[in-house]
Amino acid sequence: TRSTRPQRLLKAVQKRATRGDPQSVISAIDHFCRHSEWAMNVGDEKGSILDSVVSELNPEKVLELGTYCGYSTVRIARLLPPGARLITLEFNADYAAIARQVISWAGLEDKIQLVEGASEDWIPRMKEHFGIETFDFVFLDHWKDRYLPDTKLMEDCGLLRKGTVLLADNVICPGVPDYLEYVRNSLSYKSSYFKSHLEYTKAEDGLEKSVFLG
Numbered sequence: 001t002r003s004t005r006p007q008r009l010l011k012a013v014q015k016r017a018t019r020g021d022p023q024s025v026i027s028a029i030d031h032f033c034r035h036s037e038w039a040m041n042v043g044d045e046k047g048s049i050l051d052s053v054v055s056e057l058n059p060e061k062v063l064e065l066g067t068y069c070g071y072s073t074v075r076i077a078r079l080l081p082p083g084a085r086l087i088t089l090e091f092n093a094d095y096a097a098i099a100r101q102v103i104s105w106a107g108l109e110d111k112i113q114l115v116e117g118a119s120e121d122w123i124p125r126m127k128e129h130f131g132i133e134t135f136d137f138v139f140l141d142h143w144k145d146r147y148l149p150d151t152k153l154m155e156d157c158g159l160l161r162k163g164t165v166l167l168a169d170n171v172i173c174p175g176v177p178d179y180l181e182y183v184r185n186s187l188s189y190k191s192s193y194f195k196s197h198l199e200y201t202k203a204e205d206g207l208e209k210s211v212f213l214g
């Protein structure tokens with residue numbers, strides 16, 4: 001049967017990228033998505049904004065909601081200091097299998113824990129199962145109607161502390177209106193918008209950075 005797009009994306013990584021070189025993995029995926037097939041990775045333009053937020057924060061404990069093929073997982077993990085840990089949640093087994101191989105090709109397995117399952121099932125188990133007290137940085141890039149419920153769930157589970165940064169992809173396209181309204185009006189967040197473009201296109205999109213105030 002015909003291969004899937006994530007399988008073709010992985011092949012492009014294995015063909016073009018150098019094992020153990022995260023930047024070459026990122027470039028290979030961007031090249032594939034620009035010149036062969038569009039895919040819903042955060043991409044290079046929004047990815048540079050993601051890089052600057054992560055580099056400025058230097059987080060020890062990172063959570064990513066929605067791994068897909070692992071593009072943003074590799075982008076974030078390559079910038080983490082030694083000893084820092086990224087937990088990424090992905091409930092589609094086929095995508096998780098591709099992402100594991102992308103992460104391995106980048107040589108970043110030691111910093112990343114890919115957990116196969118739904119965010120709403122795993123967020124409540126972060127403390128007892130992973131020994132996580134609170135997260136320093138959370139990247140939201142899963143189903144858009146799940147950003148708000150999962151953010152409230154992280155609050156309720158005590159996983160956010162004063163200064164935790166949430167960075168949300170796609171706040172314009174496809175859009176996350178309920179989440180935006182919440183973080184921009186809640187007294188518990190200081191929120192700011194980073195205008196950019198939908199990955200590999202000229203359409204507007206952006207990232208919303210929201211600092212939890214406790």
Ligand SMILES: O=C(NC/C=C/[C@H]1O[C@@H](n2cnc3c(NCCO)ncnc32)[C@H](O)[C@@H]1O)c1cc(-c2ccc(F)cc2)cc(O)c1O
Nearest residue numbers: 040066068089090091092117118119141142143146173174
């Ligand atoms: O839809 C988009 N992203 C969704 C990502 C889903 C990934 O995350 C996984 N996932 C979803 N919910 C959960 C969950 N928990 C929640 C459910 O239980 N727990 C764990 N994993 C979860 C999926 O299995 C996928 O791997 C998108 C679209 C466009 C787009 C823009 C313009 C267009 F024209 C077309 C498309 C651009 C983007 O950058 C986008 O991110």
Ligand SMILES: [Mg+2]
Nearest residue numbers: 042141169170
């Ligand atoms: Mg996205």
